[in-house]
Amino acid sequence: xxxxxxNTFNRSAWHGVEPELAAQVAxxxxxxxxxxxxDRFSIDHWTASGRSLDxxxxxxxxxxxxxxxxxxxxxxxxxxxxAEAEHLAAQAAVLRPRWILTNLAAPLDDEALATFDEACxxxxxxxxxxxxxxxxxxxxxxxxxxxxxxxxxxxxxxxxLFDTWHHFRGPDTWAELEAAPLELxxxxxxxxxxxxxxxxLVDETVNRRAFPGEGEFELDRYCDIMRAKxxxxxxxxxxLETDYRARGDHEEFARRVFETSSRFWPxxx
Numbered sequence: 001x002x003x004x005x006x007n008t009f010n011r012s013a014w015h016g017v018e019p020e021l022a023a024q025v026a027x028x029x030x031x032x033x034x035x036x037x038x039d040r041f042s043i044d045h046w047t048a049s050g051r052s053l054d055x056x057x058x059x060x061x062x063x064x065x066x067x068x069x070x071x072x073x074x075x076x077x078x079x080x081x082x083a084e085a086e087h088l089a090a091q092a093a094v095l096r097p098r099w100i101l102t103n104l105a106a107p108l109d110d111e112a113l114a115t116f117d118e119a120c121x122x123x124x125x126x127x128x129x130x131x132x133x134x135x136x137x138x139x140x141x142x143x144x145x146x147x148x149x150x151x152x153x154x155x156x157x158x159x160x161l162f163d164t165w166h167h168f169r170g171p172d173t174w175a176e177l178e179a180a181p182l183e184l185x186x187x188x189x190x191x192x193x194x195x196x197x198x199x200x201l202v203d204e205t206v207n208r209r210a211f212p213g214e215g216e217f218e219l220d221r222y223c224d225i226m227r228a229k230x231x232x233x234x235x236x237x238x239x240l241e242t243d244y245r246a247r248g249d250h251e252e253f254a255r256r257v258f259e260t261s262s263r264f265w266p267x268x269x
Contacts, residue, residue, distance in 0.1 A: 001232055002231075002232050002233065002234070002235055002265045003034050003035060003233075003234050003235070004032075004033050004034070004035065004234070004235055004236075004237055004258060004261055004262070004265065005033060005034075005035035005036065005037045005068040005069065005187075005234050005235065005236040005237065006024070006027075006028035006031070006033040006035070006036055006037060006065075006236075006237065006254060006257065006258075007037040007039075007069070007071070007189070007236045007237055007238040007239075008021065008024050008036075008037060008038045008039055008042055009039050009071055009238055009240060010238075010239055010240050010241060010244060010245050010253070011024060011042075011244075011245060011248065011250070012039045012041050012042050013039075013041040013042045013044065013045040014039065014041040014042075015206075015245060017245060017246075017248075018045075018248075019041075019042035019045055019046075020248065020250065021038065021042055021043075021045075021046050021056065021059075022059060023248075023250045024250055024254070025059050025060055025063050025065070026063065026250070027250035027251045027253065027254035027255075028063070028065065028254050029063035029064055029065055030251060030254065030255075031251075031254040031255045031257070031258040031259075032258050033065060033254070033258060034064070034065055034066065035065055035066055035067070035068035035234055035236070036060050036063075036065045036066070036067055036068065037067070037068050037069040037070070037071065037097075037236050037238075038056075038067065038070060038071075038095070039070065039071040039072065040070055040071065040072065040087070040088055040091060043056065043070070043091055043095075053090075053091060053094035053095060054094060056094075056095065057094050057095050057096070060095070066096075067095045067096055067097040067098075068097060068098055068099065068187070068234050068236060069097050069098065069099045069100070069101055069131065069187070069236055070088060070091060070092060070095065070097045070099075070100055070101070070128075071100075071101040072100065072101035072102060072103060072133070073085060073088055073100050073101070073102040073103070073119060073123075073130060074102075074103050074104075074105045075102060075103065075104045075105060075106060075112055075115055075116050075119065075149075076105040076106045076115075077106070077115075078111065078114075078115045078118070081115045081116075081118070081119055082115075082118060082119070082122070084119075085118070085119040085122040085123055086122055088100055088123065088126075089122050089123055089125060089126040089128075090126070092123065092126035092127065092128045093126040093127075096127065096128075097128050098128060098129070098234075099128060099129060099130070099131040099161075099186050099187065100123055100128055100129070100130050100131065101130075101131055101133055101161060102116075102119070102130035102131060102132050102133065102158075102161075103132075103133055103135060103138060103140070104116075104132070104138055104139050104140035104145075104149065105138060105139075106139065107139055108139045108140060108145055108148065108149070112139075112149075113149065113152045113153075116130070116149055116152070116153060116158075117152065117153050120153045120157045120158055124157065129157060129158050129159065129186070130157075130158040131158070131159055131160070131161040131186035131187065132146040132149050132150055132158060132159070132160050132161060132186075133146070133161040133163060133166065133189070134146040134160070134161075134163075134166055134170065135163075135166050135170070135205075136166055136169050136170035136171065136201055137201045137202055141170055141171060142170060142171050142172050142176070143160065143162075143172055143176050143177070143180050143184075144176070146160045146161075147160060147180075147184060150184065155183055155184065158186075159183075159184055159185060159186035160180070160184045160185060160186060161186050161187065161188075161189060162177075162180075162185055162186075162187075162188050162189070162226070163188070163189035163190075163191070163238070164188070164189070164190055164191055164192070164217055164219060164222055165189075165191050165193055165205055165209060165217075165238075166205075167222065168193070168217050168218075169193070169196075169201060169204070169205070174221070174225065177222070177225050178225055178228075178229075180229070181229070182229045182230045182231060185226075185229075185231055185233065187233050187234045187235065187236060188226060188231065188233070188234075188235045188236070189235075189236045189237070189238045190212060190219075190235050190236065190237045190238070190261055190264070190265075191209045191210070191212065191217075191237065191238050191239055191240070192209065192210040192211060192212045192213060192214055192215030192216070192217050192219060193205075193208060193209050193210055193215045193216060193217060194208050194209075194210050194215055194216070195216055196208075205240065206240050207240060207241070207242045208240075208241075208242075209238070209239050209240045209241055210239070210241070211239055211241075211256055211257065211260040212237070212260045212261050212263065212264055213260050213263060213264070214260065219264055220264070223264050223265070235261065235265050237257050237258075237261045239253075239257055
């Protein structure tokens with residue numbers, strides 16, 4: 001049965017705002033989410049303020065949620081990637097996520113694949129695996145390129161993260177989505193989008209997503225394809241929207257995220 005995860009990245013410290021993780025935890029739990037997905041930048045902000053990872057883990061558990069994902073790892077220079085993986089592994093050892101959202105920020109070559117292999121080993125020691133997110137503006141821009149990374153290390157050590165925004169704004173067609181086997185799928189990230197106003201895909205994905213059903217994506221068809229292949233896992237809802245980011249209205253934001261997503265994943269109610 002599909003379950004929903006609240007993704008914190010709209011209010012991440014990465015954006016230069018106060019993430020207010022405690023308020024996000026409370027709002028997500030009140031909205032009905034069984035899973036929570038913090039990002040490493042906000043976790044770092046939490047610990048930099050003098051609070052411990054154990055405190056955060058306890059807060060999430062006391063709210064009745066588990067940690068599904070932590071975002072994220074960048075596969076780039078080997079030394080930098082190793083340091084990031086070790087840092088994330090230390091967070092994961094306490095927070096116990098299933099997955100580490102992973103992006104490729106270097107050319108997809110032998111060095112990147114070897115670096116990714118090492119990162120898998122480091123994360124496995126903390127009980128988690130990389131979920132490779134393909135983004136249309138990175139070297140891993142499609143199901144095929146993300147699959148090449150996963151198959152290099154083995155599908156038991158990593159899988160592919162399927163994000164609706166990156167499907168609809170990337171090069172893949174419905175045929176590629178339909179052909180992807182269920183065993184590749186780590187989980188789904190779910191979102192909608194307003195019509196594009198520029199060719200800046202980074203700005204569009206970071207600031208102009210929409211609540212499910214309130215944008216232009218064919219989400220019903222996407223969900224039908226995922227269910228047809230047997231997917232009934234966790235759906236992490238990642239709405240990146242500047243208005244709510246500025247307002248910091250955590251309860252209203254979490255409520256709208258849950259309610260609009262539940263229409264597409266009714267078993268999550």
